[in-house]
Amino acid sequence: MQNAQETSSNLESRYTGMVVFNRAAMLKRLADDESLLQIVIAAFVEDTPKQIDLLRHCLNDGDLQGAKLLAHSIKGAAANAGGDLLREVAFMMEKMGNIVDLNAALEDLEREFERLKNVMEAGS
Known part of the structure; x- marks a missing residue:
């Protein structure tokens, strides 16, 4: 079994050129408004764990469609937050296409959220 560092490294190598937090792109979308950036970060950091928890409940209940919809929602929020x-x-x-794969990927999602949250909070 891979440890968290190895898994994160694998994700980064799979998505070469991507960063945990693309602050510059986010600031550009927000017209370089630092105060708005802080508001968006705070909302994202507060809301995303709730979305991840709902995703976990869908997976535990075997609700594939609900899980995929929540993954889509998290994808959009992450894109907006950089x-x-x-x-x-x-x-x-x-x-x-199945609950087993989604359950396995949930760890990666949670890990990447924690990394993003830590980077965002360190830069605040």
Whole structure:
């Protein structure tokens, strides 16, 4: 079994050129408004764990469609927040065809969210 560092490295190598937090792109989308950036980050950091928890419940209940919809929602939120790697993990989950694969990918999603959150909070 791979440890978290190896898995994160694999994700980064799979998505070469992507960063955990694309602050520059996010700021550009927000017209370089630092205060708005902080508001968006705070909302993202507060809301995403709730979405991940709902995703986990869907997986536990065997609700494939619900899980895929939540992965899609997380993908969009990550894209808006500048979370390139998290967006890609959520996109990958959205395309998966069964609960087993989605359950396995949930660890990657949670790990990438924590990494993104830590980077965002360190830069705040």
